[in-house]
Ligand SMILES: NC(=O)c1ccc[n+]([C@@H]2O[C@H](COP(=O)([O-])OP(=O)(O)OC[C@H]3O[C@@H](n4cnc5c(N)ncnc54)[C@H](O)[C@@H]3O)[C@@H](O)[C@H]2O)c1
């Protein structure tokens with residue numbers, strides 16, 4: 001067998017050190033104890049993104065999609081289980097972002113330090129027969145702890161909150177941030193992008209269009225009747241029959257349940273959600289970069305209705321949310337839907353607020 005040259009030896013030694021890092025020091029940063037650094041050099045321009053719950057059904061494909069995003073230079077993957085494997089795996093992708101893994105509560109602060117965007121899909125998913133609100137007891141505490149970490153380590157980060165029930169977890173996050181004095185409503189966004197993704201898909205099917213050409217605003221919140229597709233505002237403009245409107249509204253409002261039932265106990269939407277979360281995070285990153293006209297629906301602190309939180313179209317920019325758009329003209333069907341949505345949302349918001357204030 002041919003002996004490697006001394007140049008080759010050096011290269012192999014460098015790769016070996018890379019695979020089994022002693023205590024790697026990132027340039028300009030202190031290395032967390034026991035942290036998994038999968039590349040010692042970073043420094044290329046771009047944003048720093050953390051995924052909390054990165055080893056989960058959403059977390060893993062979402063981490064992969066964020067690793068592909070050219071706007072991301074550093075990707076931190078945090079979970080209470082399995083991040084070493086997920087981090088090693090994703091770090092082999094030949095894209096720009098430097099990937100680092102963080103395992104367990106004692107590494108949460110290292111995972112969050114210096115982040116520009118924190119995406120949170122941590123928490124338990126539904127099983128058939130459950131509502132999203134049935135997840136409150138477990139997920140409320142998880143979101144509270146993670147947001148306490150954000151307030152301490154990256155209070156200026158944009159937070160994309162995915163964990164259910166979103167209608168309550170966003171108010172929980174706001175209360176945590178208020179308590180410690182770091183709350184900036186422009187930087188806290190509940191991710192309702194999956195409702196828009198579903199609405200675009202289902203409406204495109206009915207109209208016989210390419211879903212990429214369809215834009216359906218979905219407002220309100222992210223559970224059952226609080227998910228309110230504005231089918232009178234579909235672009236390109238179209239006319240749907242009352243039967244089509246009933247079918248589409250019901251399918252969009254129950255898209256999550258459709259997946260939960262099809263998975264039959266193995267969880268809820270993960271792949272379409274990872275796609276939707278990556279699409280939404282990309283919009284936030286483009287806003288941060290200063291791109292003009294970045295507009296998406298999200299569940300945010302709002303004065304669009306009398307409720308303190310509501311999902312509608314928002315414009316994203318360097319400061320996070322730069323403008324919140326009103327709902328526009330609604331037809332009678334949508335006005336009735338709006339009243340139902342507000343009634344349920346009010347209770348969910350109050351439940352989240354009380355959880356932190358208790
Ligand atoms: N907003 C939406 O549109 C939307 C869509 C789909 C799912 N969800 C919600 O997203 C959440 C996650 O769903 P999933 O399918 O990925 O679940 P999952 O069980 O597959 O993954 C959740 C991950 O969170 C981790 N986790 C648990 N406690 C944690 C903690 N304290 N800190 C960090 N990580 C922790 C778990 O270890 C797990 O890896 C659920 O609450 C689900 O209802 C929201």
Ligand SMILES: O=C(O)C[C@H](O)C(=O)O
Pocket residue numbers: 125126132164194222255256257259260268269
């Ligand atoms: O339905 C769920 O429980 C998950 C998620 O909120 C979804 O809409 O798919």
